[in-house]
Amino acid sequence: xxxxxxxxxxxxxxxxxxxxxxxxxxxxxxxxxxxxxxxxxxxxxxxxxxxxxxxxxxxxxxxxxxxxxxxxxxxxxxxxxxxxxxxxxxxxxxxxxxxxxxxxxxxxxxxxxxxxxxxxxxxxxxxxxxxxxxxxxxxxxxxxxxxxxxxxxxxxxxxxxxxxxxxxxxxxxxxxxxxxxxxxxxxxxxxxxxxxxxxxxxxxxxxxxxxxxxxxxxxxxxxxxxxxxxxxxxxxxxxxxxxxxxxxxxxxxxxxxxxxxxxxxxxxxxxxxxxxxxxxxxxxxxxxxxxxxxxxxxxxxxxxxxxxxxxxxxxxxxxxxxxxxxxxxxxxxxxxxxxxxxxxxxxxxxxxxxxxxxxxxxxxxxxxxxxxxxxxxxxxxxxxxxxxxxxxxxxxxxxxxxxxxxxxxxxxxxxxxxxxxxxxxxxxxxxxxxxxxx
Amino acid sequence: xxxxxxxxxxxxxxxxxxxxxxxxxxxxxxxxxxxxxxxxxxxxxxxxxxxxxxxxxxxxxxxxxxxxxxxxxxxxxxxxxxxxxxxxxxxxxxxxxxxxxxxxxxxxxxxxxxxxxxxxxxxxxxxxxxxxxxxxxxxxxxxxxxxxxxxxxxxxxxxxxxxxxxxxxxxxxxxxxxxxxxxxxxxxxxxxxxxxxxxxxxxxxxxxxxxxxxxxxxx
Numbered sequence: 001x002x003x004x005x006x007x008x009x010x011x012x013x014x015x016x017x018x019x020x021x022x023x024x025x026x027x028x029x030x031x032x033x034x035x036x037x038x039x040x041x042x043x044x045x046x047x048x049x050x051x052x053x054x055x056x057x058x059x060x061x062x063x064x065x066x067x068x069x070x071x072x073x074x075x076x077x078x079x080x081x082x083x084x085x086x087x088x089x090x091x092x093x094x095x096x097x098x099x100x101x102x103x104x105x106x107x108x109x110x111x112x113x114x115x116x117x118x119x120x121x122x123x124x125x126x127x128x129x130x131x132x133x134x135x136x137x138x139x140x141x142x143x144x145x146x147x148x149x150x151x152x153x154x155x156x157x158x159x160x161x162x163x164x165x166x167x168x169x170x171x172x173x174x175x176x177x178x179x180x181x182x183x184x185x186x187x188x189x190x191x192x193x194x195x196x197x198x199x200x201x202x203x204x205x206x207x208x209x210x211x212x213x214x215x216x217x218x219x220x221x222x223x224x225x226x227x228x229x230x231x232x233x234x235x236x237x238x239x240x241x242x243x244x245x246x247x248x249x250x251x252x253x254x255x256x257x258x259x260x261x262x263x264x265x266x267x268x269x270x271x272x273x274x275x276x277x278x279x280x281x282x283x284x285x286x287x288x289x290x291x292x293x294x295x296x297x298x299x300x301x302x303x304x305x306x307x308x309x310x311x312x313x314x315x316x317x318x319x320x321x322x323x324x325x326x327x328x329x330x331x332x333x334x335x336x337x338x339x340x341x342x343x344x345x346x347x348x349x350x351x352x353x354x355x356x357x358x359x360x361x362x363x364x365x366x367x368x369x370x371x372x373x374x375x376x377x378x379x380x381x382x383x384x385x386x387x388x389x390x391x392x393x394x395x396x397x398x399x400x401x402x403x404x405x406x407x408x409x410x411x412x413x414x415x416x417x418x419x420x421x422x423x424x425x426x427x428x429x430x431x432x433x434x435x436x437x438x
Numbered sequence: 439x440x441x442x443x444x445x446x447x448x449x450x451x452x453x454x455x456x457x458x459x460x461x462x463x464x465x466x467x468x469x470x471x472x473x474x475x476x477x478x479x480x481x482x483x484x485x486x487x488x489x490x491x492x493x494x495x496x497x498x499x500x501x502x503x504x505x506x507x508x509x510x511x512x513x514x515x516x517x518x519x520x521x522x523x524x525x526x527x528x529x530x531x532x533x534x535x536x537x538x539x540x541x542x543x544x545x546x547x548x549x550x551x552x553x554x555x556x557x558x559x560x561x562x563x564x565x566x567x568x569x570x571x572x573x574x575x576x577x578x579x580x581x582x583x584x585x586x587x588x589x590x591x592x593x594x595x596x597x598x599x600x601x602x603x604x605x606x607x608x609x610x611x612x613x614x615x616x617x618x619x620x621x622x623x624x625x626x627x628x629x630x631x632x633x634x635x636x637x638x639x640x641x642x643x644x645x646x647x648x649x650x651x652x653x654x655x656x657x
Contacts (some may be wrong), residue, residue: 123549191542198538219442277544283471283614284541287503298536301557301624305529310565313517313644315528315618317466318496318508321516 010189023085024112029078031060033087036104037112047091049098053079082108125175126219133168136160137233144240144249157237161252171258176266179215180306182275186212190281199293202285209278215272223267230260263292361387365402369431376403376429377418384421392422400426407431441483447490450483458643463491463498463508464515468600468615470505480506503617505600511640519643522568523592525619528601532619533614549608550622553589 015021025033035056036048048056057075079102080086091321092101104112121182143156186208193201195209234257267376292298361383368382376399383399384392403409409429444450460477462469471477480487480498484506488498495512510517520528532548534540534555557565564633566581569588597604601618603611621641636642 007590041522042546062510128473140566178481187542187544191538194538194541202631236599280545281541287614287617288536292536297620297623300629301529301533301536301620304620304623304629305533305556305559308526308529309560309568311633311644312525312568313637313642314521314525316509316517316519316640318464318510319516319518320464358439 025085028060028437029082030065030111031103032057032078033082033108034112035060036117040104047101047103049101063307068258087111087183126222128174129168130222130230133165133230135231136164136227137230137237140165141233141237144237147244150246153241153244153249157241157249158252165256166259169256169263172263173259176263178185180270183212187277194289198295199289202289205281205285209281212274213278215335217276220267220271223264225372227264231257234260358398361398362399362402363422365399366406369403369406373395374431376400376409376426376431377420380420380426382425389422393424396424396426403429444486447486452484453479463506466508466518466599468505468507468618470600470614472613475538475582479507489497503614506613507615521592521595524595525589526556526560526565526568527552527589527592528596528616528619530559531596531602531610531612532616535616540612545612546605547610547612549593549610551609553586556589
């Protein structure tokens with residue numbers, strides 16, 4: 001069964017695809033958004049007048065991109081781009097009457113926050129968030145115990161679970177993603193440090209590894225401890241909702257519990273993955289970097305490989321033949337070969353009656369010629385009435401052919417066309433004297 | 439689970455891990471720290487297993503980089519030498535292992551990276567010649583395809599010997615056993631002398647690739 005959330009996400013996906021919505025934020029647009037965010041924070045602005053937008057854009061361009069195009073024109077295009085992508089919206093509603101007021105959308109704020117805010121999870125921020133979560137949940141639990149009506153449940157339990165508690169857990173998840181990015185950065189940093197300084201980078205790499213390991217370990221212990229408490233409170237709320245038959249509240253509590261489970265699972269998987277990475281790098285530092293401080297091994301191996309084709313050698317490895325396991329003997333049942341039953345493949349001949357009509361027609365024509373008919377039309381006048389009406393047209397041709405063979409047929413200079421039975425017209429021939437048939 | 443120390447060979451053989459470790463070693467597999475309890479088992483039973491395999495004309499080698507393998511020194515145990523493809527790819531992988539960029543990826547690289555490095559270090563012409571030794575004339579497209587096939591075959595061979603793990607897509611996880619390919623250049627002395635030493639020890643042979651491919655033995 002599809003959940004409402006899944007329905008909603010499918011609807012959003014479909015609408016984005018249908019409307020062809022996409023994001024194409026150029027670096028200058030991104031800088032512009034960050035500068036707007038900074039201006040709003042400094043001056044406590046909730047929206048920006050058009051002049052402020054232009055002013056901020058001008059400052060950004062002076063700092064990062066002084067293209068030759070007129071600034072005002074570029075600002076107009078930038079504002080238009082941001083509005084089209086729902087990053088900036090006009091909020092005054094005055095239309096053409098006066099210049100507008102604009103504010104950054106939630107999407108724009110999120111993008112800016114991603115680049116600006118230090119959202120990585122720390123022990124302090126995680127403890128603070130989990131404690132706040134526990135306090136909120138304890139309050140919801142006590143409200144759940146007091147709730148009498150469906151409205152009480154909706155206002156005091158479902159609402160806080162979805163908004164307050166949901167936002168707190170989402171805050172933890174967001175910071176977890178921040179820490180993921182930070183870890184990726186640490187990996188990159190270790191690679192760069194080794195590439196640049198090799199042996200001299202050992203201590204700094206070790207420090208980076210240890211810092212991240214400590215952070216993850218602390219976070220995981222906080223998560224393990226607090227997640228257990230949070231899930232216990234959520235279980236109480238779920239139980240109370242089930243007793244009161246409040247399916248909506250029960251479902252909201254389950255949803256938060258799933259989120260908390262996910263948060264706790266994150267801690268376990270990240271710590272395990274980092275542990276593998278830690279071991280690998282530690283081994284690398286010990287076996288490769290420490291034992292080869294001048295990177296001579298790489299150089300010698302490179303030379304060995306480059307010269308291998310001229311001076312090849314091959315490592316020897318064991319290759320014991322596999323133990324041969326004999327197949328168990330089985331008594332095979334006799335299976336006769338597949339054959340077809342014997343049969344006479346010669347098809348017997350069929351007796352087919354000869355075409356008596358053609359013979360009869362020839363006889364009729366000969367009889368007519370023998371009776372002294374001197375024109376083709378006369379022959380046809382005699383013969384055609386004796387033939388089946390449906391076959392007369394075809395018979396005219398055959399009769400003509402026979403007459404031509406058996407007589408010395410002649411045609412007048414003006415070839416006369418004569419009507420014969422069945423409303424057929426033929427070119428008449430003279431049959432002078434006839435010719436005895438064969 | 440095995441105890442931390444074995445006092446008698448019987449205990450080693452009775453251990454549940456013995457059959458799979460024994461079969462792996464006899465198949466030429468290199469067992470390293472990433473093999474976890476199998477590595478720990480060989481480490482704990484090292485002295486007993488060394489004596490055990492010596493009776494089969496084999497030496498249980500424990501490399502200082504942290505991996506074990508079985509080296510046949512007599513005729514009792516079958517042996518084979520790596521193919522030209524396995525040697526070339528193995529050395530390239532060892533080189534990639536040593537690079538700092540591999541650290542960032544946690545010891546994982548891509549097959550395409552290996553092919554590119556191999557071609558740039560050995561030279562495309564020499565590589566084609568090395569992997570198509572019997573062909574004097576060749577069509578470039580066919581030869582390149584053959585090289586790619588030989589490299590893929592070599593990677594599978596190296597995986598079965600415990601040098602690498604092949605992952606999803608064209609991912610290759612590098613393992614400690616790859617350091618064996620750097621054994622001849624480990625010291626600071628003359629590389630030719632070091633190579634002569636490993637050949638004299640029976641760890642390697644210096645024969646033509648054609649001969650190497652043909653040679654196979656049985657226990």
